[in-house]
Each structure stands twice: as structure tokens, then as C-alpha cells.
């Protein structure tokens with residue numbers, strides 16, 4: 500499979516290049532040149548397939564030309580060592596729980612897949628005696644660093660450097676990438692998130708450094724992080740079929756995805772183009788309503804991001820918007836036909852969390868709450884809705900405790916992180932210090 504740039508001004512790339520480079524030379528995002536439809540028989544029998552079998556079929560459509568079947572099956576198996584079950588929260592409204600992985604959020608899926616795909620290419624290069632290890636640099640305001648560090652943890656031939664702003668990441672988040680050690684180095688930067696990001700960018704542009712060590716990013720726009728998110732849309736559909744809540748000849752399924760950079764929902768739209776019978780998608784947003792405004796006005800107007808309690812969606816210029824435009828050839832009316840949108844204020848999110856708990860005894864996280872409420876507001880009779888519960892509520896324990904006036908339990912996995920000893924290197928917001936550390940510690 501070849502990957503082209505959404506800016507149409509860069510050479511097409513192989514999968515290997517698209518994974519290692521992340522971004523095309525013209526700063527566009529990579530898109531697969533074709534999206535293969537899966538056979539009708541696959542959808543007819545999907546309720547009989549395991550999550551692994553489903554994910555492998557989907558993965559093969561994207562990556563099967565480039566990664567041998569046996570290796571791809573292994574990568575999928577290592578990615579999905581946890582389930583993504585659906586739970587009926589209220590009549591006809593299901594939560595697709597994506598928080599049963601290592602860091603209790605959906606980004607685990609993409610991060611784990613990318614780690615193994617990158618390892619596949621490194622070990623191939625090593626066999627040809629041309630390779631050395633790969634170093635992954637990632638700047639984080641919390642969740643991405645956790646997912647990437649855990650996804651790459653213990654993966655041979657790769658060392659990860661997580662840069663995060665000192666004192667600006669919650670203790671729970673910090674513990675998820677500072678207690679791992681091994682091939683994960685946490686760098687605590689005396690600055691804000693933007694400083695971390697510009698340090699990483701400077702390193703990528705430092706030619707002398709790049710001639711000495713191999714560095715890459717694990718950014719969420721990377722095709723190996725983004726496309727595997729299609730897996731669980733198919734799996735959710737299969738589960739509804741198994742429950743007889745939808746039949747093979749029905750087209751009444753609505754997916755609602757709490758969205759920030761719009762990678763997750765775009766993966767769902769790819770699934771639909773592969774033949775997954777989805778009637779429409781809803782993008783649920785917090786006060787960062789750039790996409791919602793685009794749907795109503797036809798004008799895409801990026802904004803500075805606004806801080807909310809659903810902070811993983813505090814994005815004022817969603818990077819995957821260009822992929823959605825590309826999928827529908829830039830047509831506003833086509834986009835509106837496939838994707839609906841809605842946006843909620845913090846007060847509305849809090850109300851939703853409170854009411855859903857009182858009425859259903861289901862604890863939503865602030866992101867999933869936007870998804871749940873969007874289905875309550877938009878689902879028509881006869882339709883079945885699935886919202887993506889993108890993180891476990893305990894990741895936002897203080898917010899949820901305050902809203903519900905309770906002390907919600909912390910899952911064992913999260914407690915384990917919090918009990919681990921923190922290990923990080925404090926650095927000034929200064930590139931020469933970072934450079935020195937990279938040269939010393941890079942593999």
C-alpha cells in the first residue's frame with residue numbers, strides 16, 4: 500500500500516516510511532491510497548468472530564501488503580491483550596468501553612500497535628545489518644505520554660523519551676510514565692507543554708543529532724497509531740449483532756465519538772468506507788466547538804484551545820480534520836451527511852455525569868459524558884447508539900469525586916502505577932541539555 504500526503508505535494512511513501520516519518524515532507528498527513536471494502540461474507544458472519552479475528556481482517560486490509568500475515572497477526576495479538584466490551588447504559592444507548600488497557604484509555608490501542616509495527620521494521624533492518632535502535636521522542640500534557648510509554652515499554656530496540664511540563668501533569672498521569680524505567684526515560688521540563696513540544700521539534704530538525712542517532716515521534720497522526728482505532732468499531736458492531744440488537748440487513752447503528760484531534764472518529768469513518776454498516780457518526784465536543792461550527796456554517800475556523808474538564812479534547816485546530824476533508828473530497832454536504840456534531844459546556848458535562856449516575860448507576864468520565872449526552876439528544880427512534888467511553892472515570896478522579904460527591908474507587912492497575920517509585924530527570928527548558936541527554940542515553 501502506498502500512502503499519499505493530504506497536501507498532495509510530497510512523494511508517496513511506503514508503510515515503513517509513513518510510520519517512521521509520521522508526517523509527509525510537505526507537512527501533510529499520510530492517507531492510504533485505497534480503502535479496501537471487506538467482503539460481504541465477513542459482515543454476515545461477524546458475530547461469530549473473535550476480537551482478534553475481526554481486528555486481523557481489518558489490519559490486513561490496510562497493512563497486509565506490507566507486513567507478512569503471520570507477523571501482522573502477532574502484532575494484532577500483542578496490541579489487543581484486553582477487551583473492548585459494550586455495555587447498555589440506558590435504553591438503546593451502549594458504551595463501548597475502551598479503558599481496559601494498560602493506561603485505561605483508548606490511546607493504548609494505537610500506541611501498542613505502533614510500537615510493535617515499528618519494532619517489526621527495526622528487526623528487519625537489523626537482520627540486514629543496517630539497523631541500529633530507534634529512539635522515540637514524545638512531548639505530552641499527560642495522556643499521550645502514558646499511552647506511548649506503556650505501549651513501547653519493554654519493546655526491544657526502542658528507547659522512549661517522554662518530555663512533560665513539571666508540575667502541570669496530574670499525579671495519576673505522571674505515575675504512568677515515570678515509574679516504568681527500563682526503556683522509558685521521563686524528562687521533567689521546567690516549562691509548559693508548548694516548551695516540551697518545541698524542544699522535541701528542535702531535536703527533529705537538528706541534522707547533526709539525526710546523523711548520530713535515529714529519532715522518530717509517536718504522534719497521534721501517525722498511520723500506525725491512527726488506523727488500528729478502526730478495530731473496535733467493527734468489534735462493537737459484532738457485539739450488537741451477537742446480542743441480536745441489530746441484524747445484518749439493518750442500517751440503524753449510530754456511533755458517537757468524543758473528539759479532540761478527530762483521529763478516533765476518522766478511524767470509524769474509514770471503517771464505514773470498508774463496509775461497516777453505520778448510519779451516521781456524531782462527533783461530540785466540549786467547549787472547543789470548531790468542528791460543530793464548521794458543520795453549521797461550512798466555514799472551518801481554528802480557534803485557540805479552551806481549557807475544560809474533558810481536557811483530552813481541548814483542541815482548537817483538530818489535526819485530523821484534513822483527513823475527513825480528504826475522505827469526502829472536501830465536500831461540506833457530504834461530510835454533513837456522514838457526521839453530525841454537538842458541543843457541551845463544562846456545566847452540561849457535569850450535569851450529564853450526575854444524572855447518568857443517579858439514573859443508571861453508570862459512572863461516565865468527562866469525555867464519555869459528551870458522547871452519552873449527544874446520543875440522548877440526537878438518537879432517533881429505532882436507532883441504536885454506541886458512544887465510545889474513551890477513558891476510565893478514575894483517571895479524572897478529583898473531577899468526578901467533586902461532581903458526584905463520592906470517593907470513586909481506583910482500579911488496581913492505576914493503583915499499581917501510583918505505588919511505583921517515580922524516576923525522572925529534571926531539565927531546564929534548554930535544548931543543549933536535552934541534546935546532551937539524548938546523546939548519552941539514546942540507543
Ligand SMILES: *Cc1c(COP(=O)(O)O)cnc(C)c1O
Pocket residue numbers: 604605606642757758759760761762763764811812866889890
Ligand atoms: C485523546 C482523547 C480523546 C480525543 O481523541 P481524538 O482522537 O484526539 O479525537 C477523547 N477522550 C480521551 C479520554 C482522550 O484521551
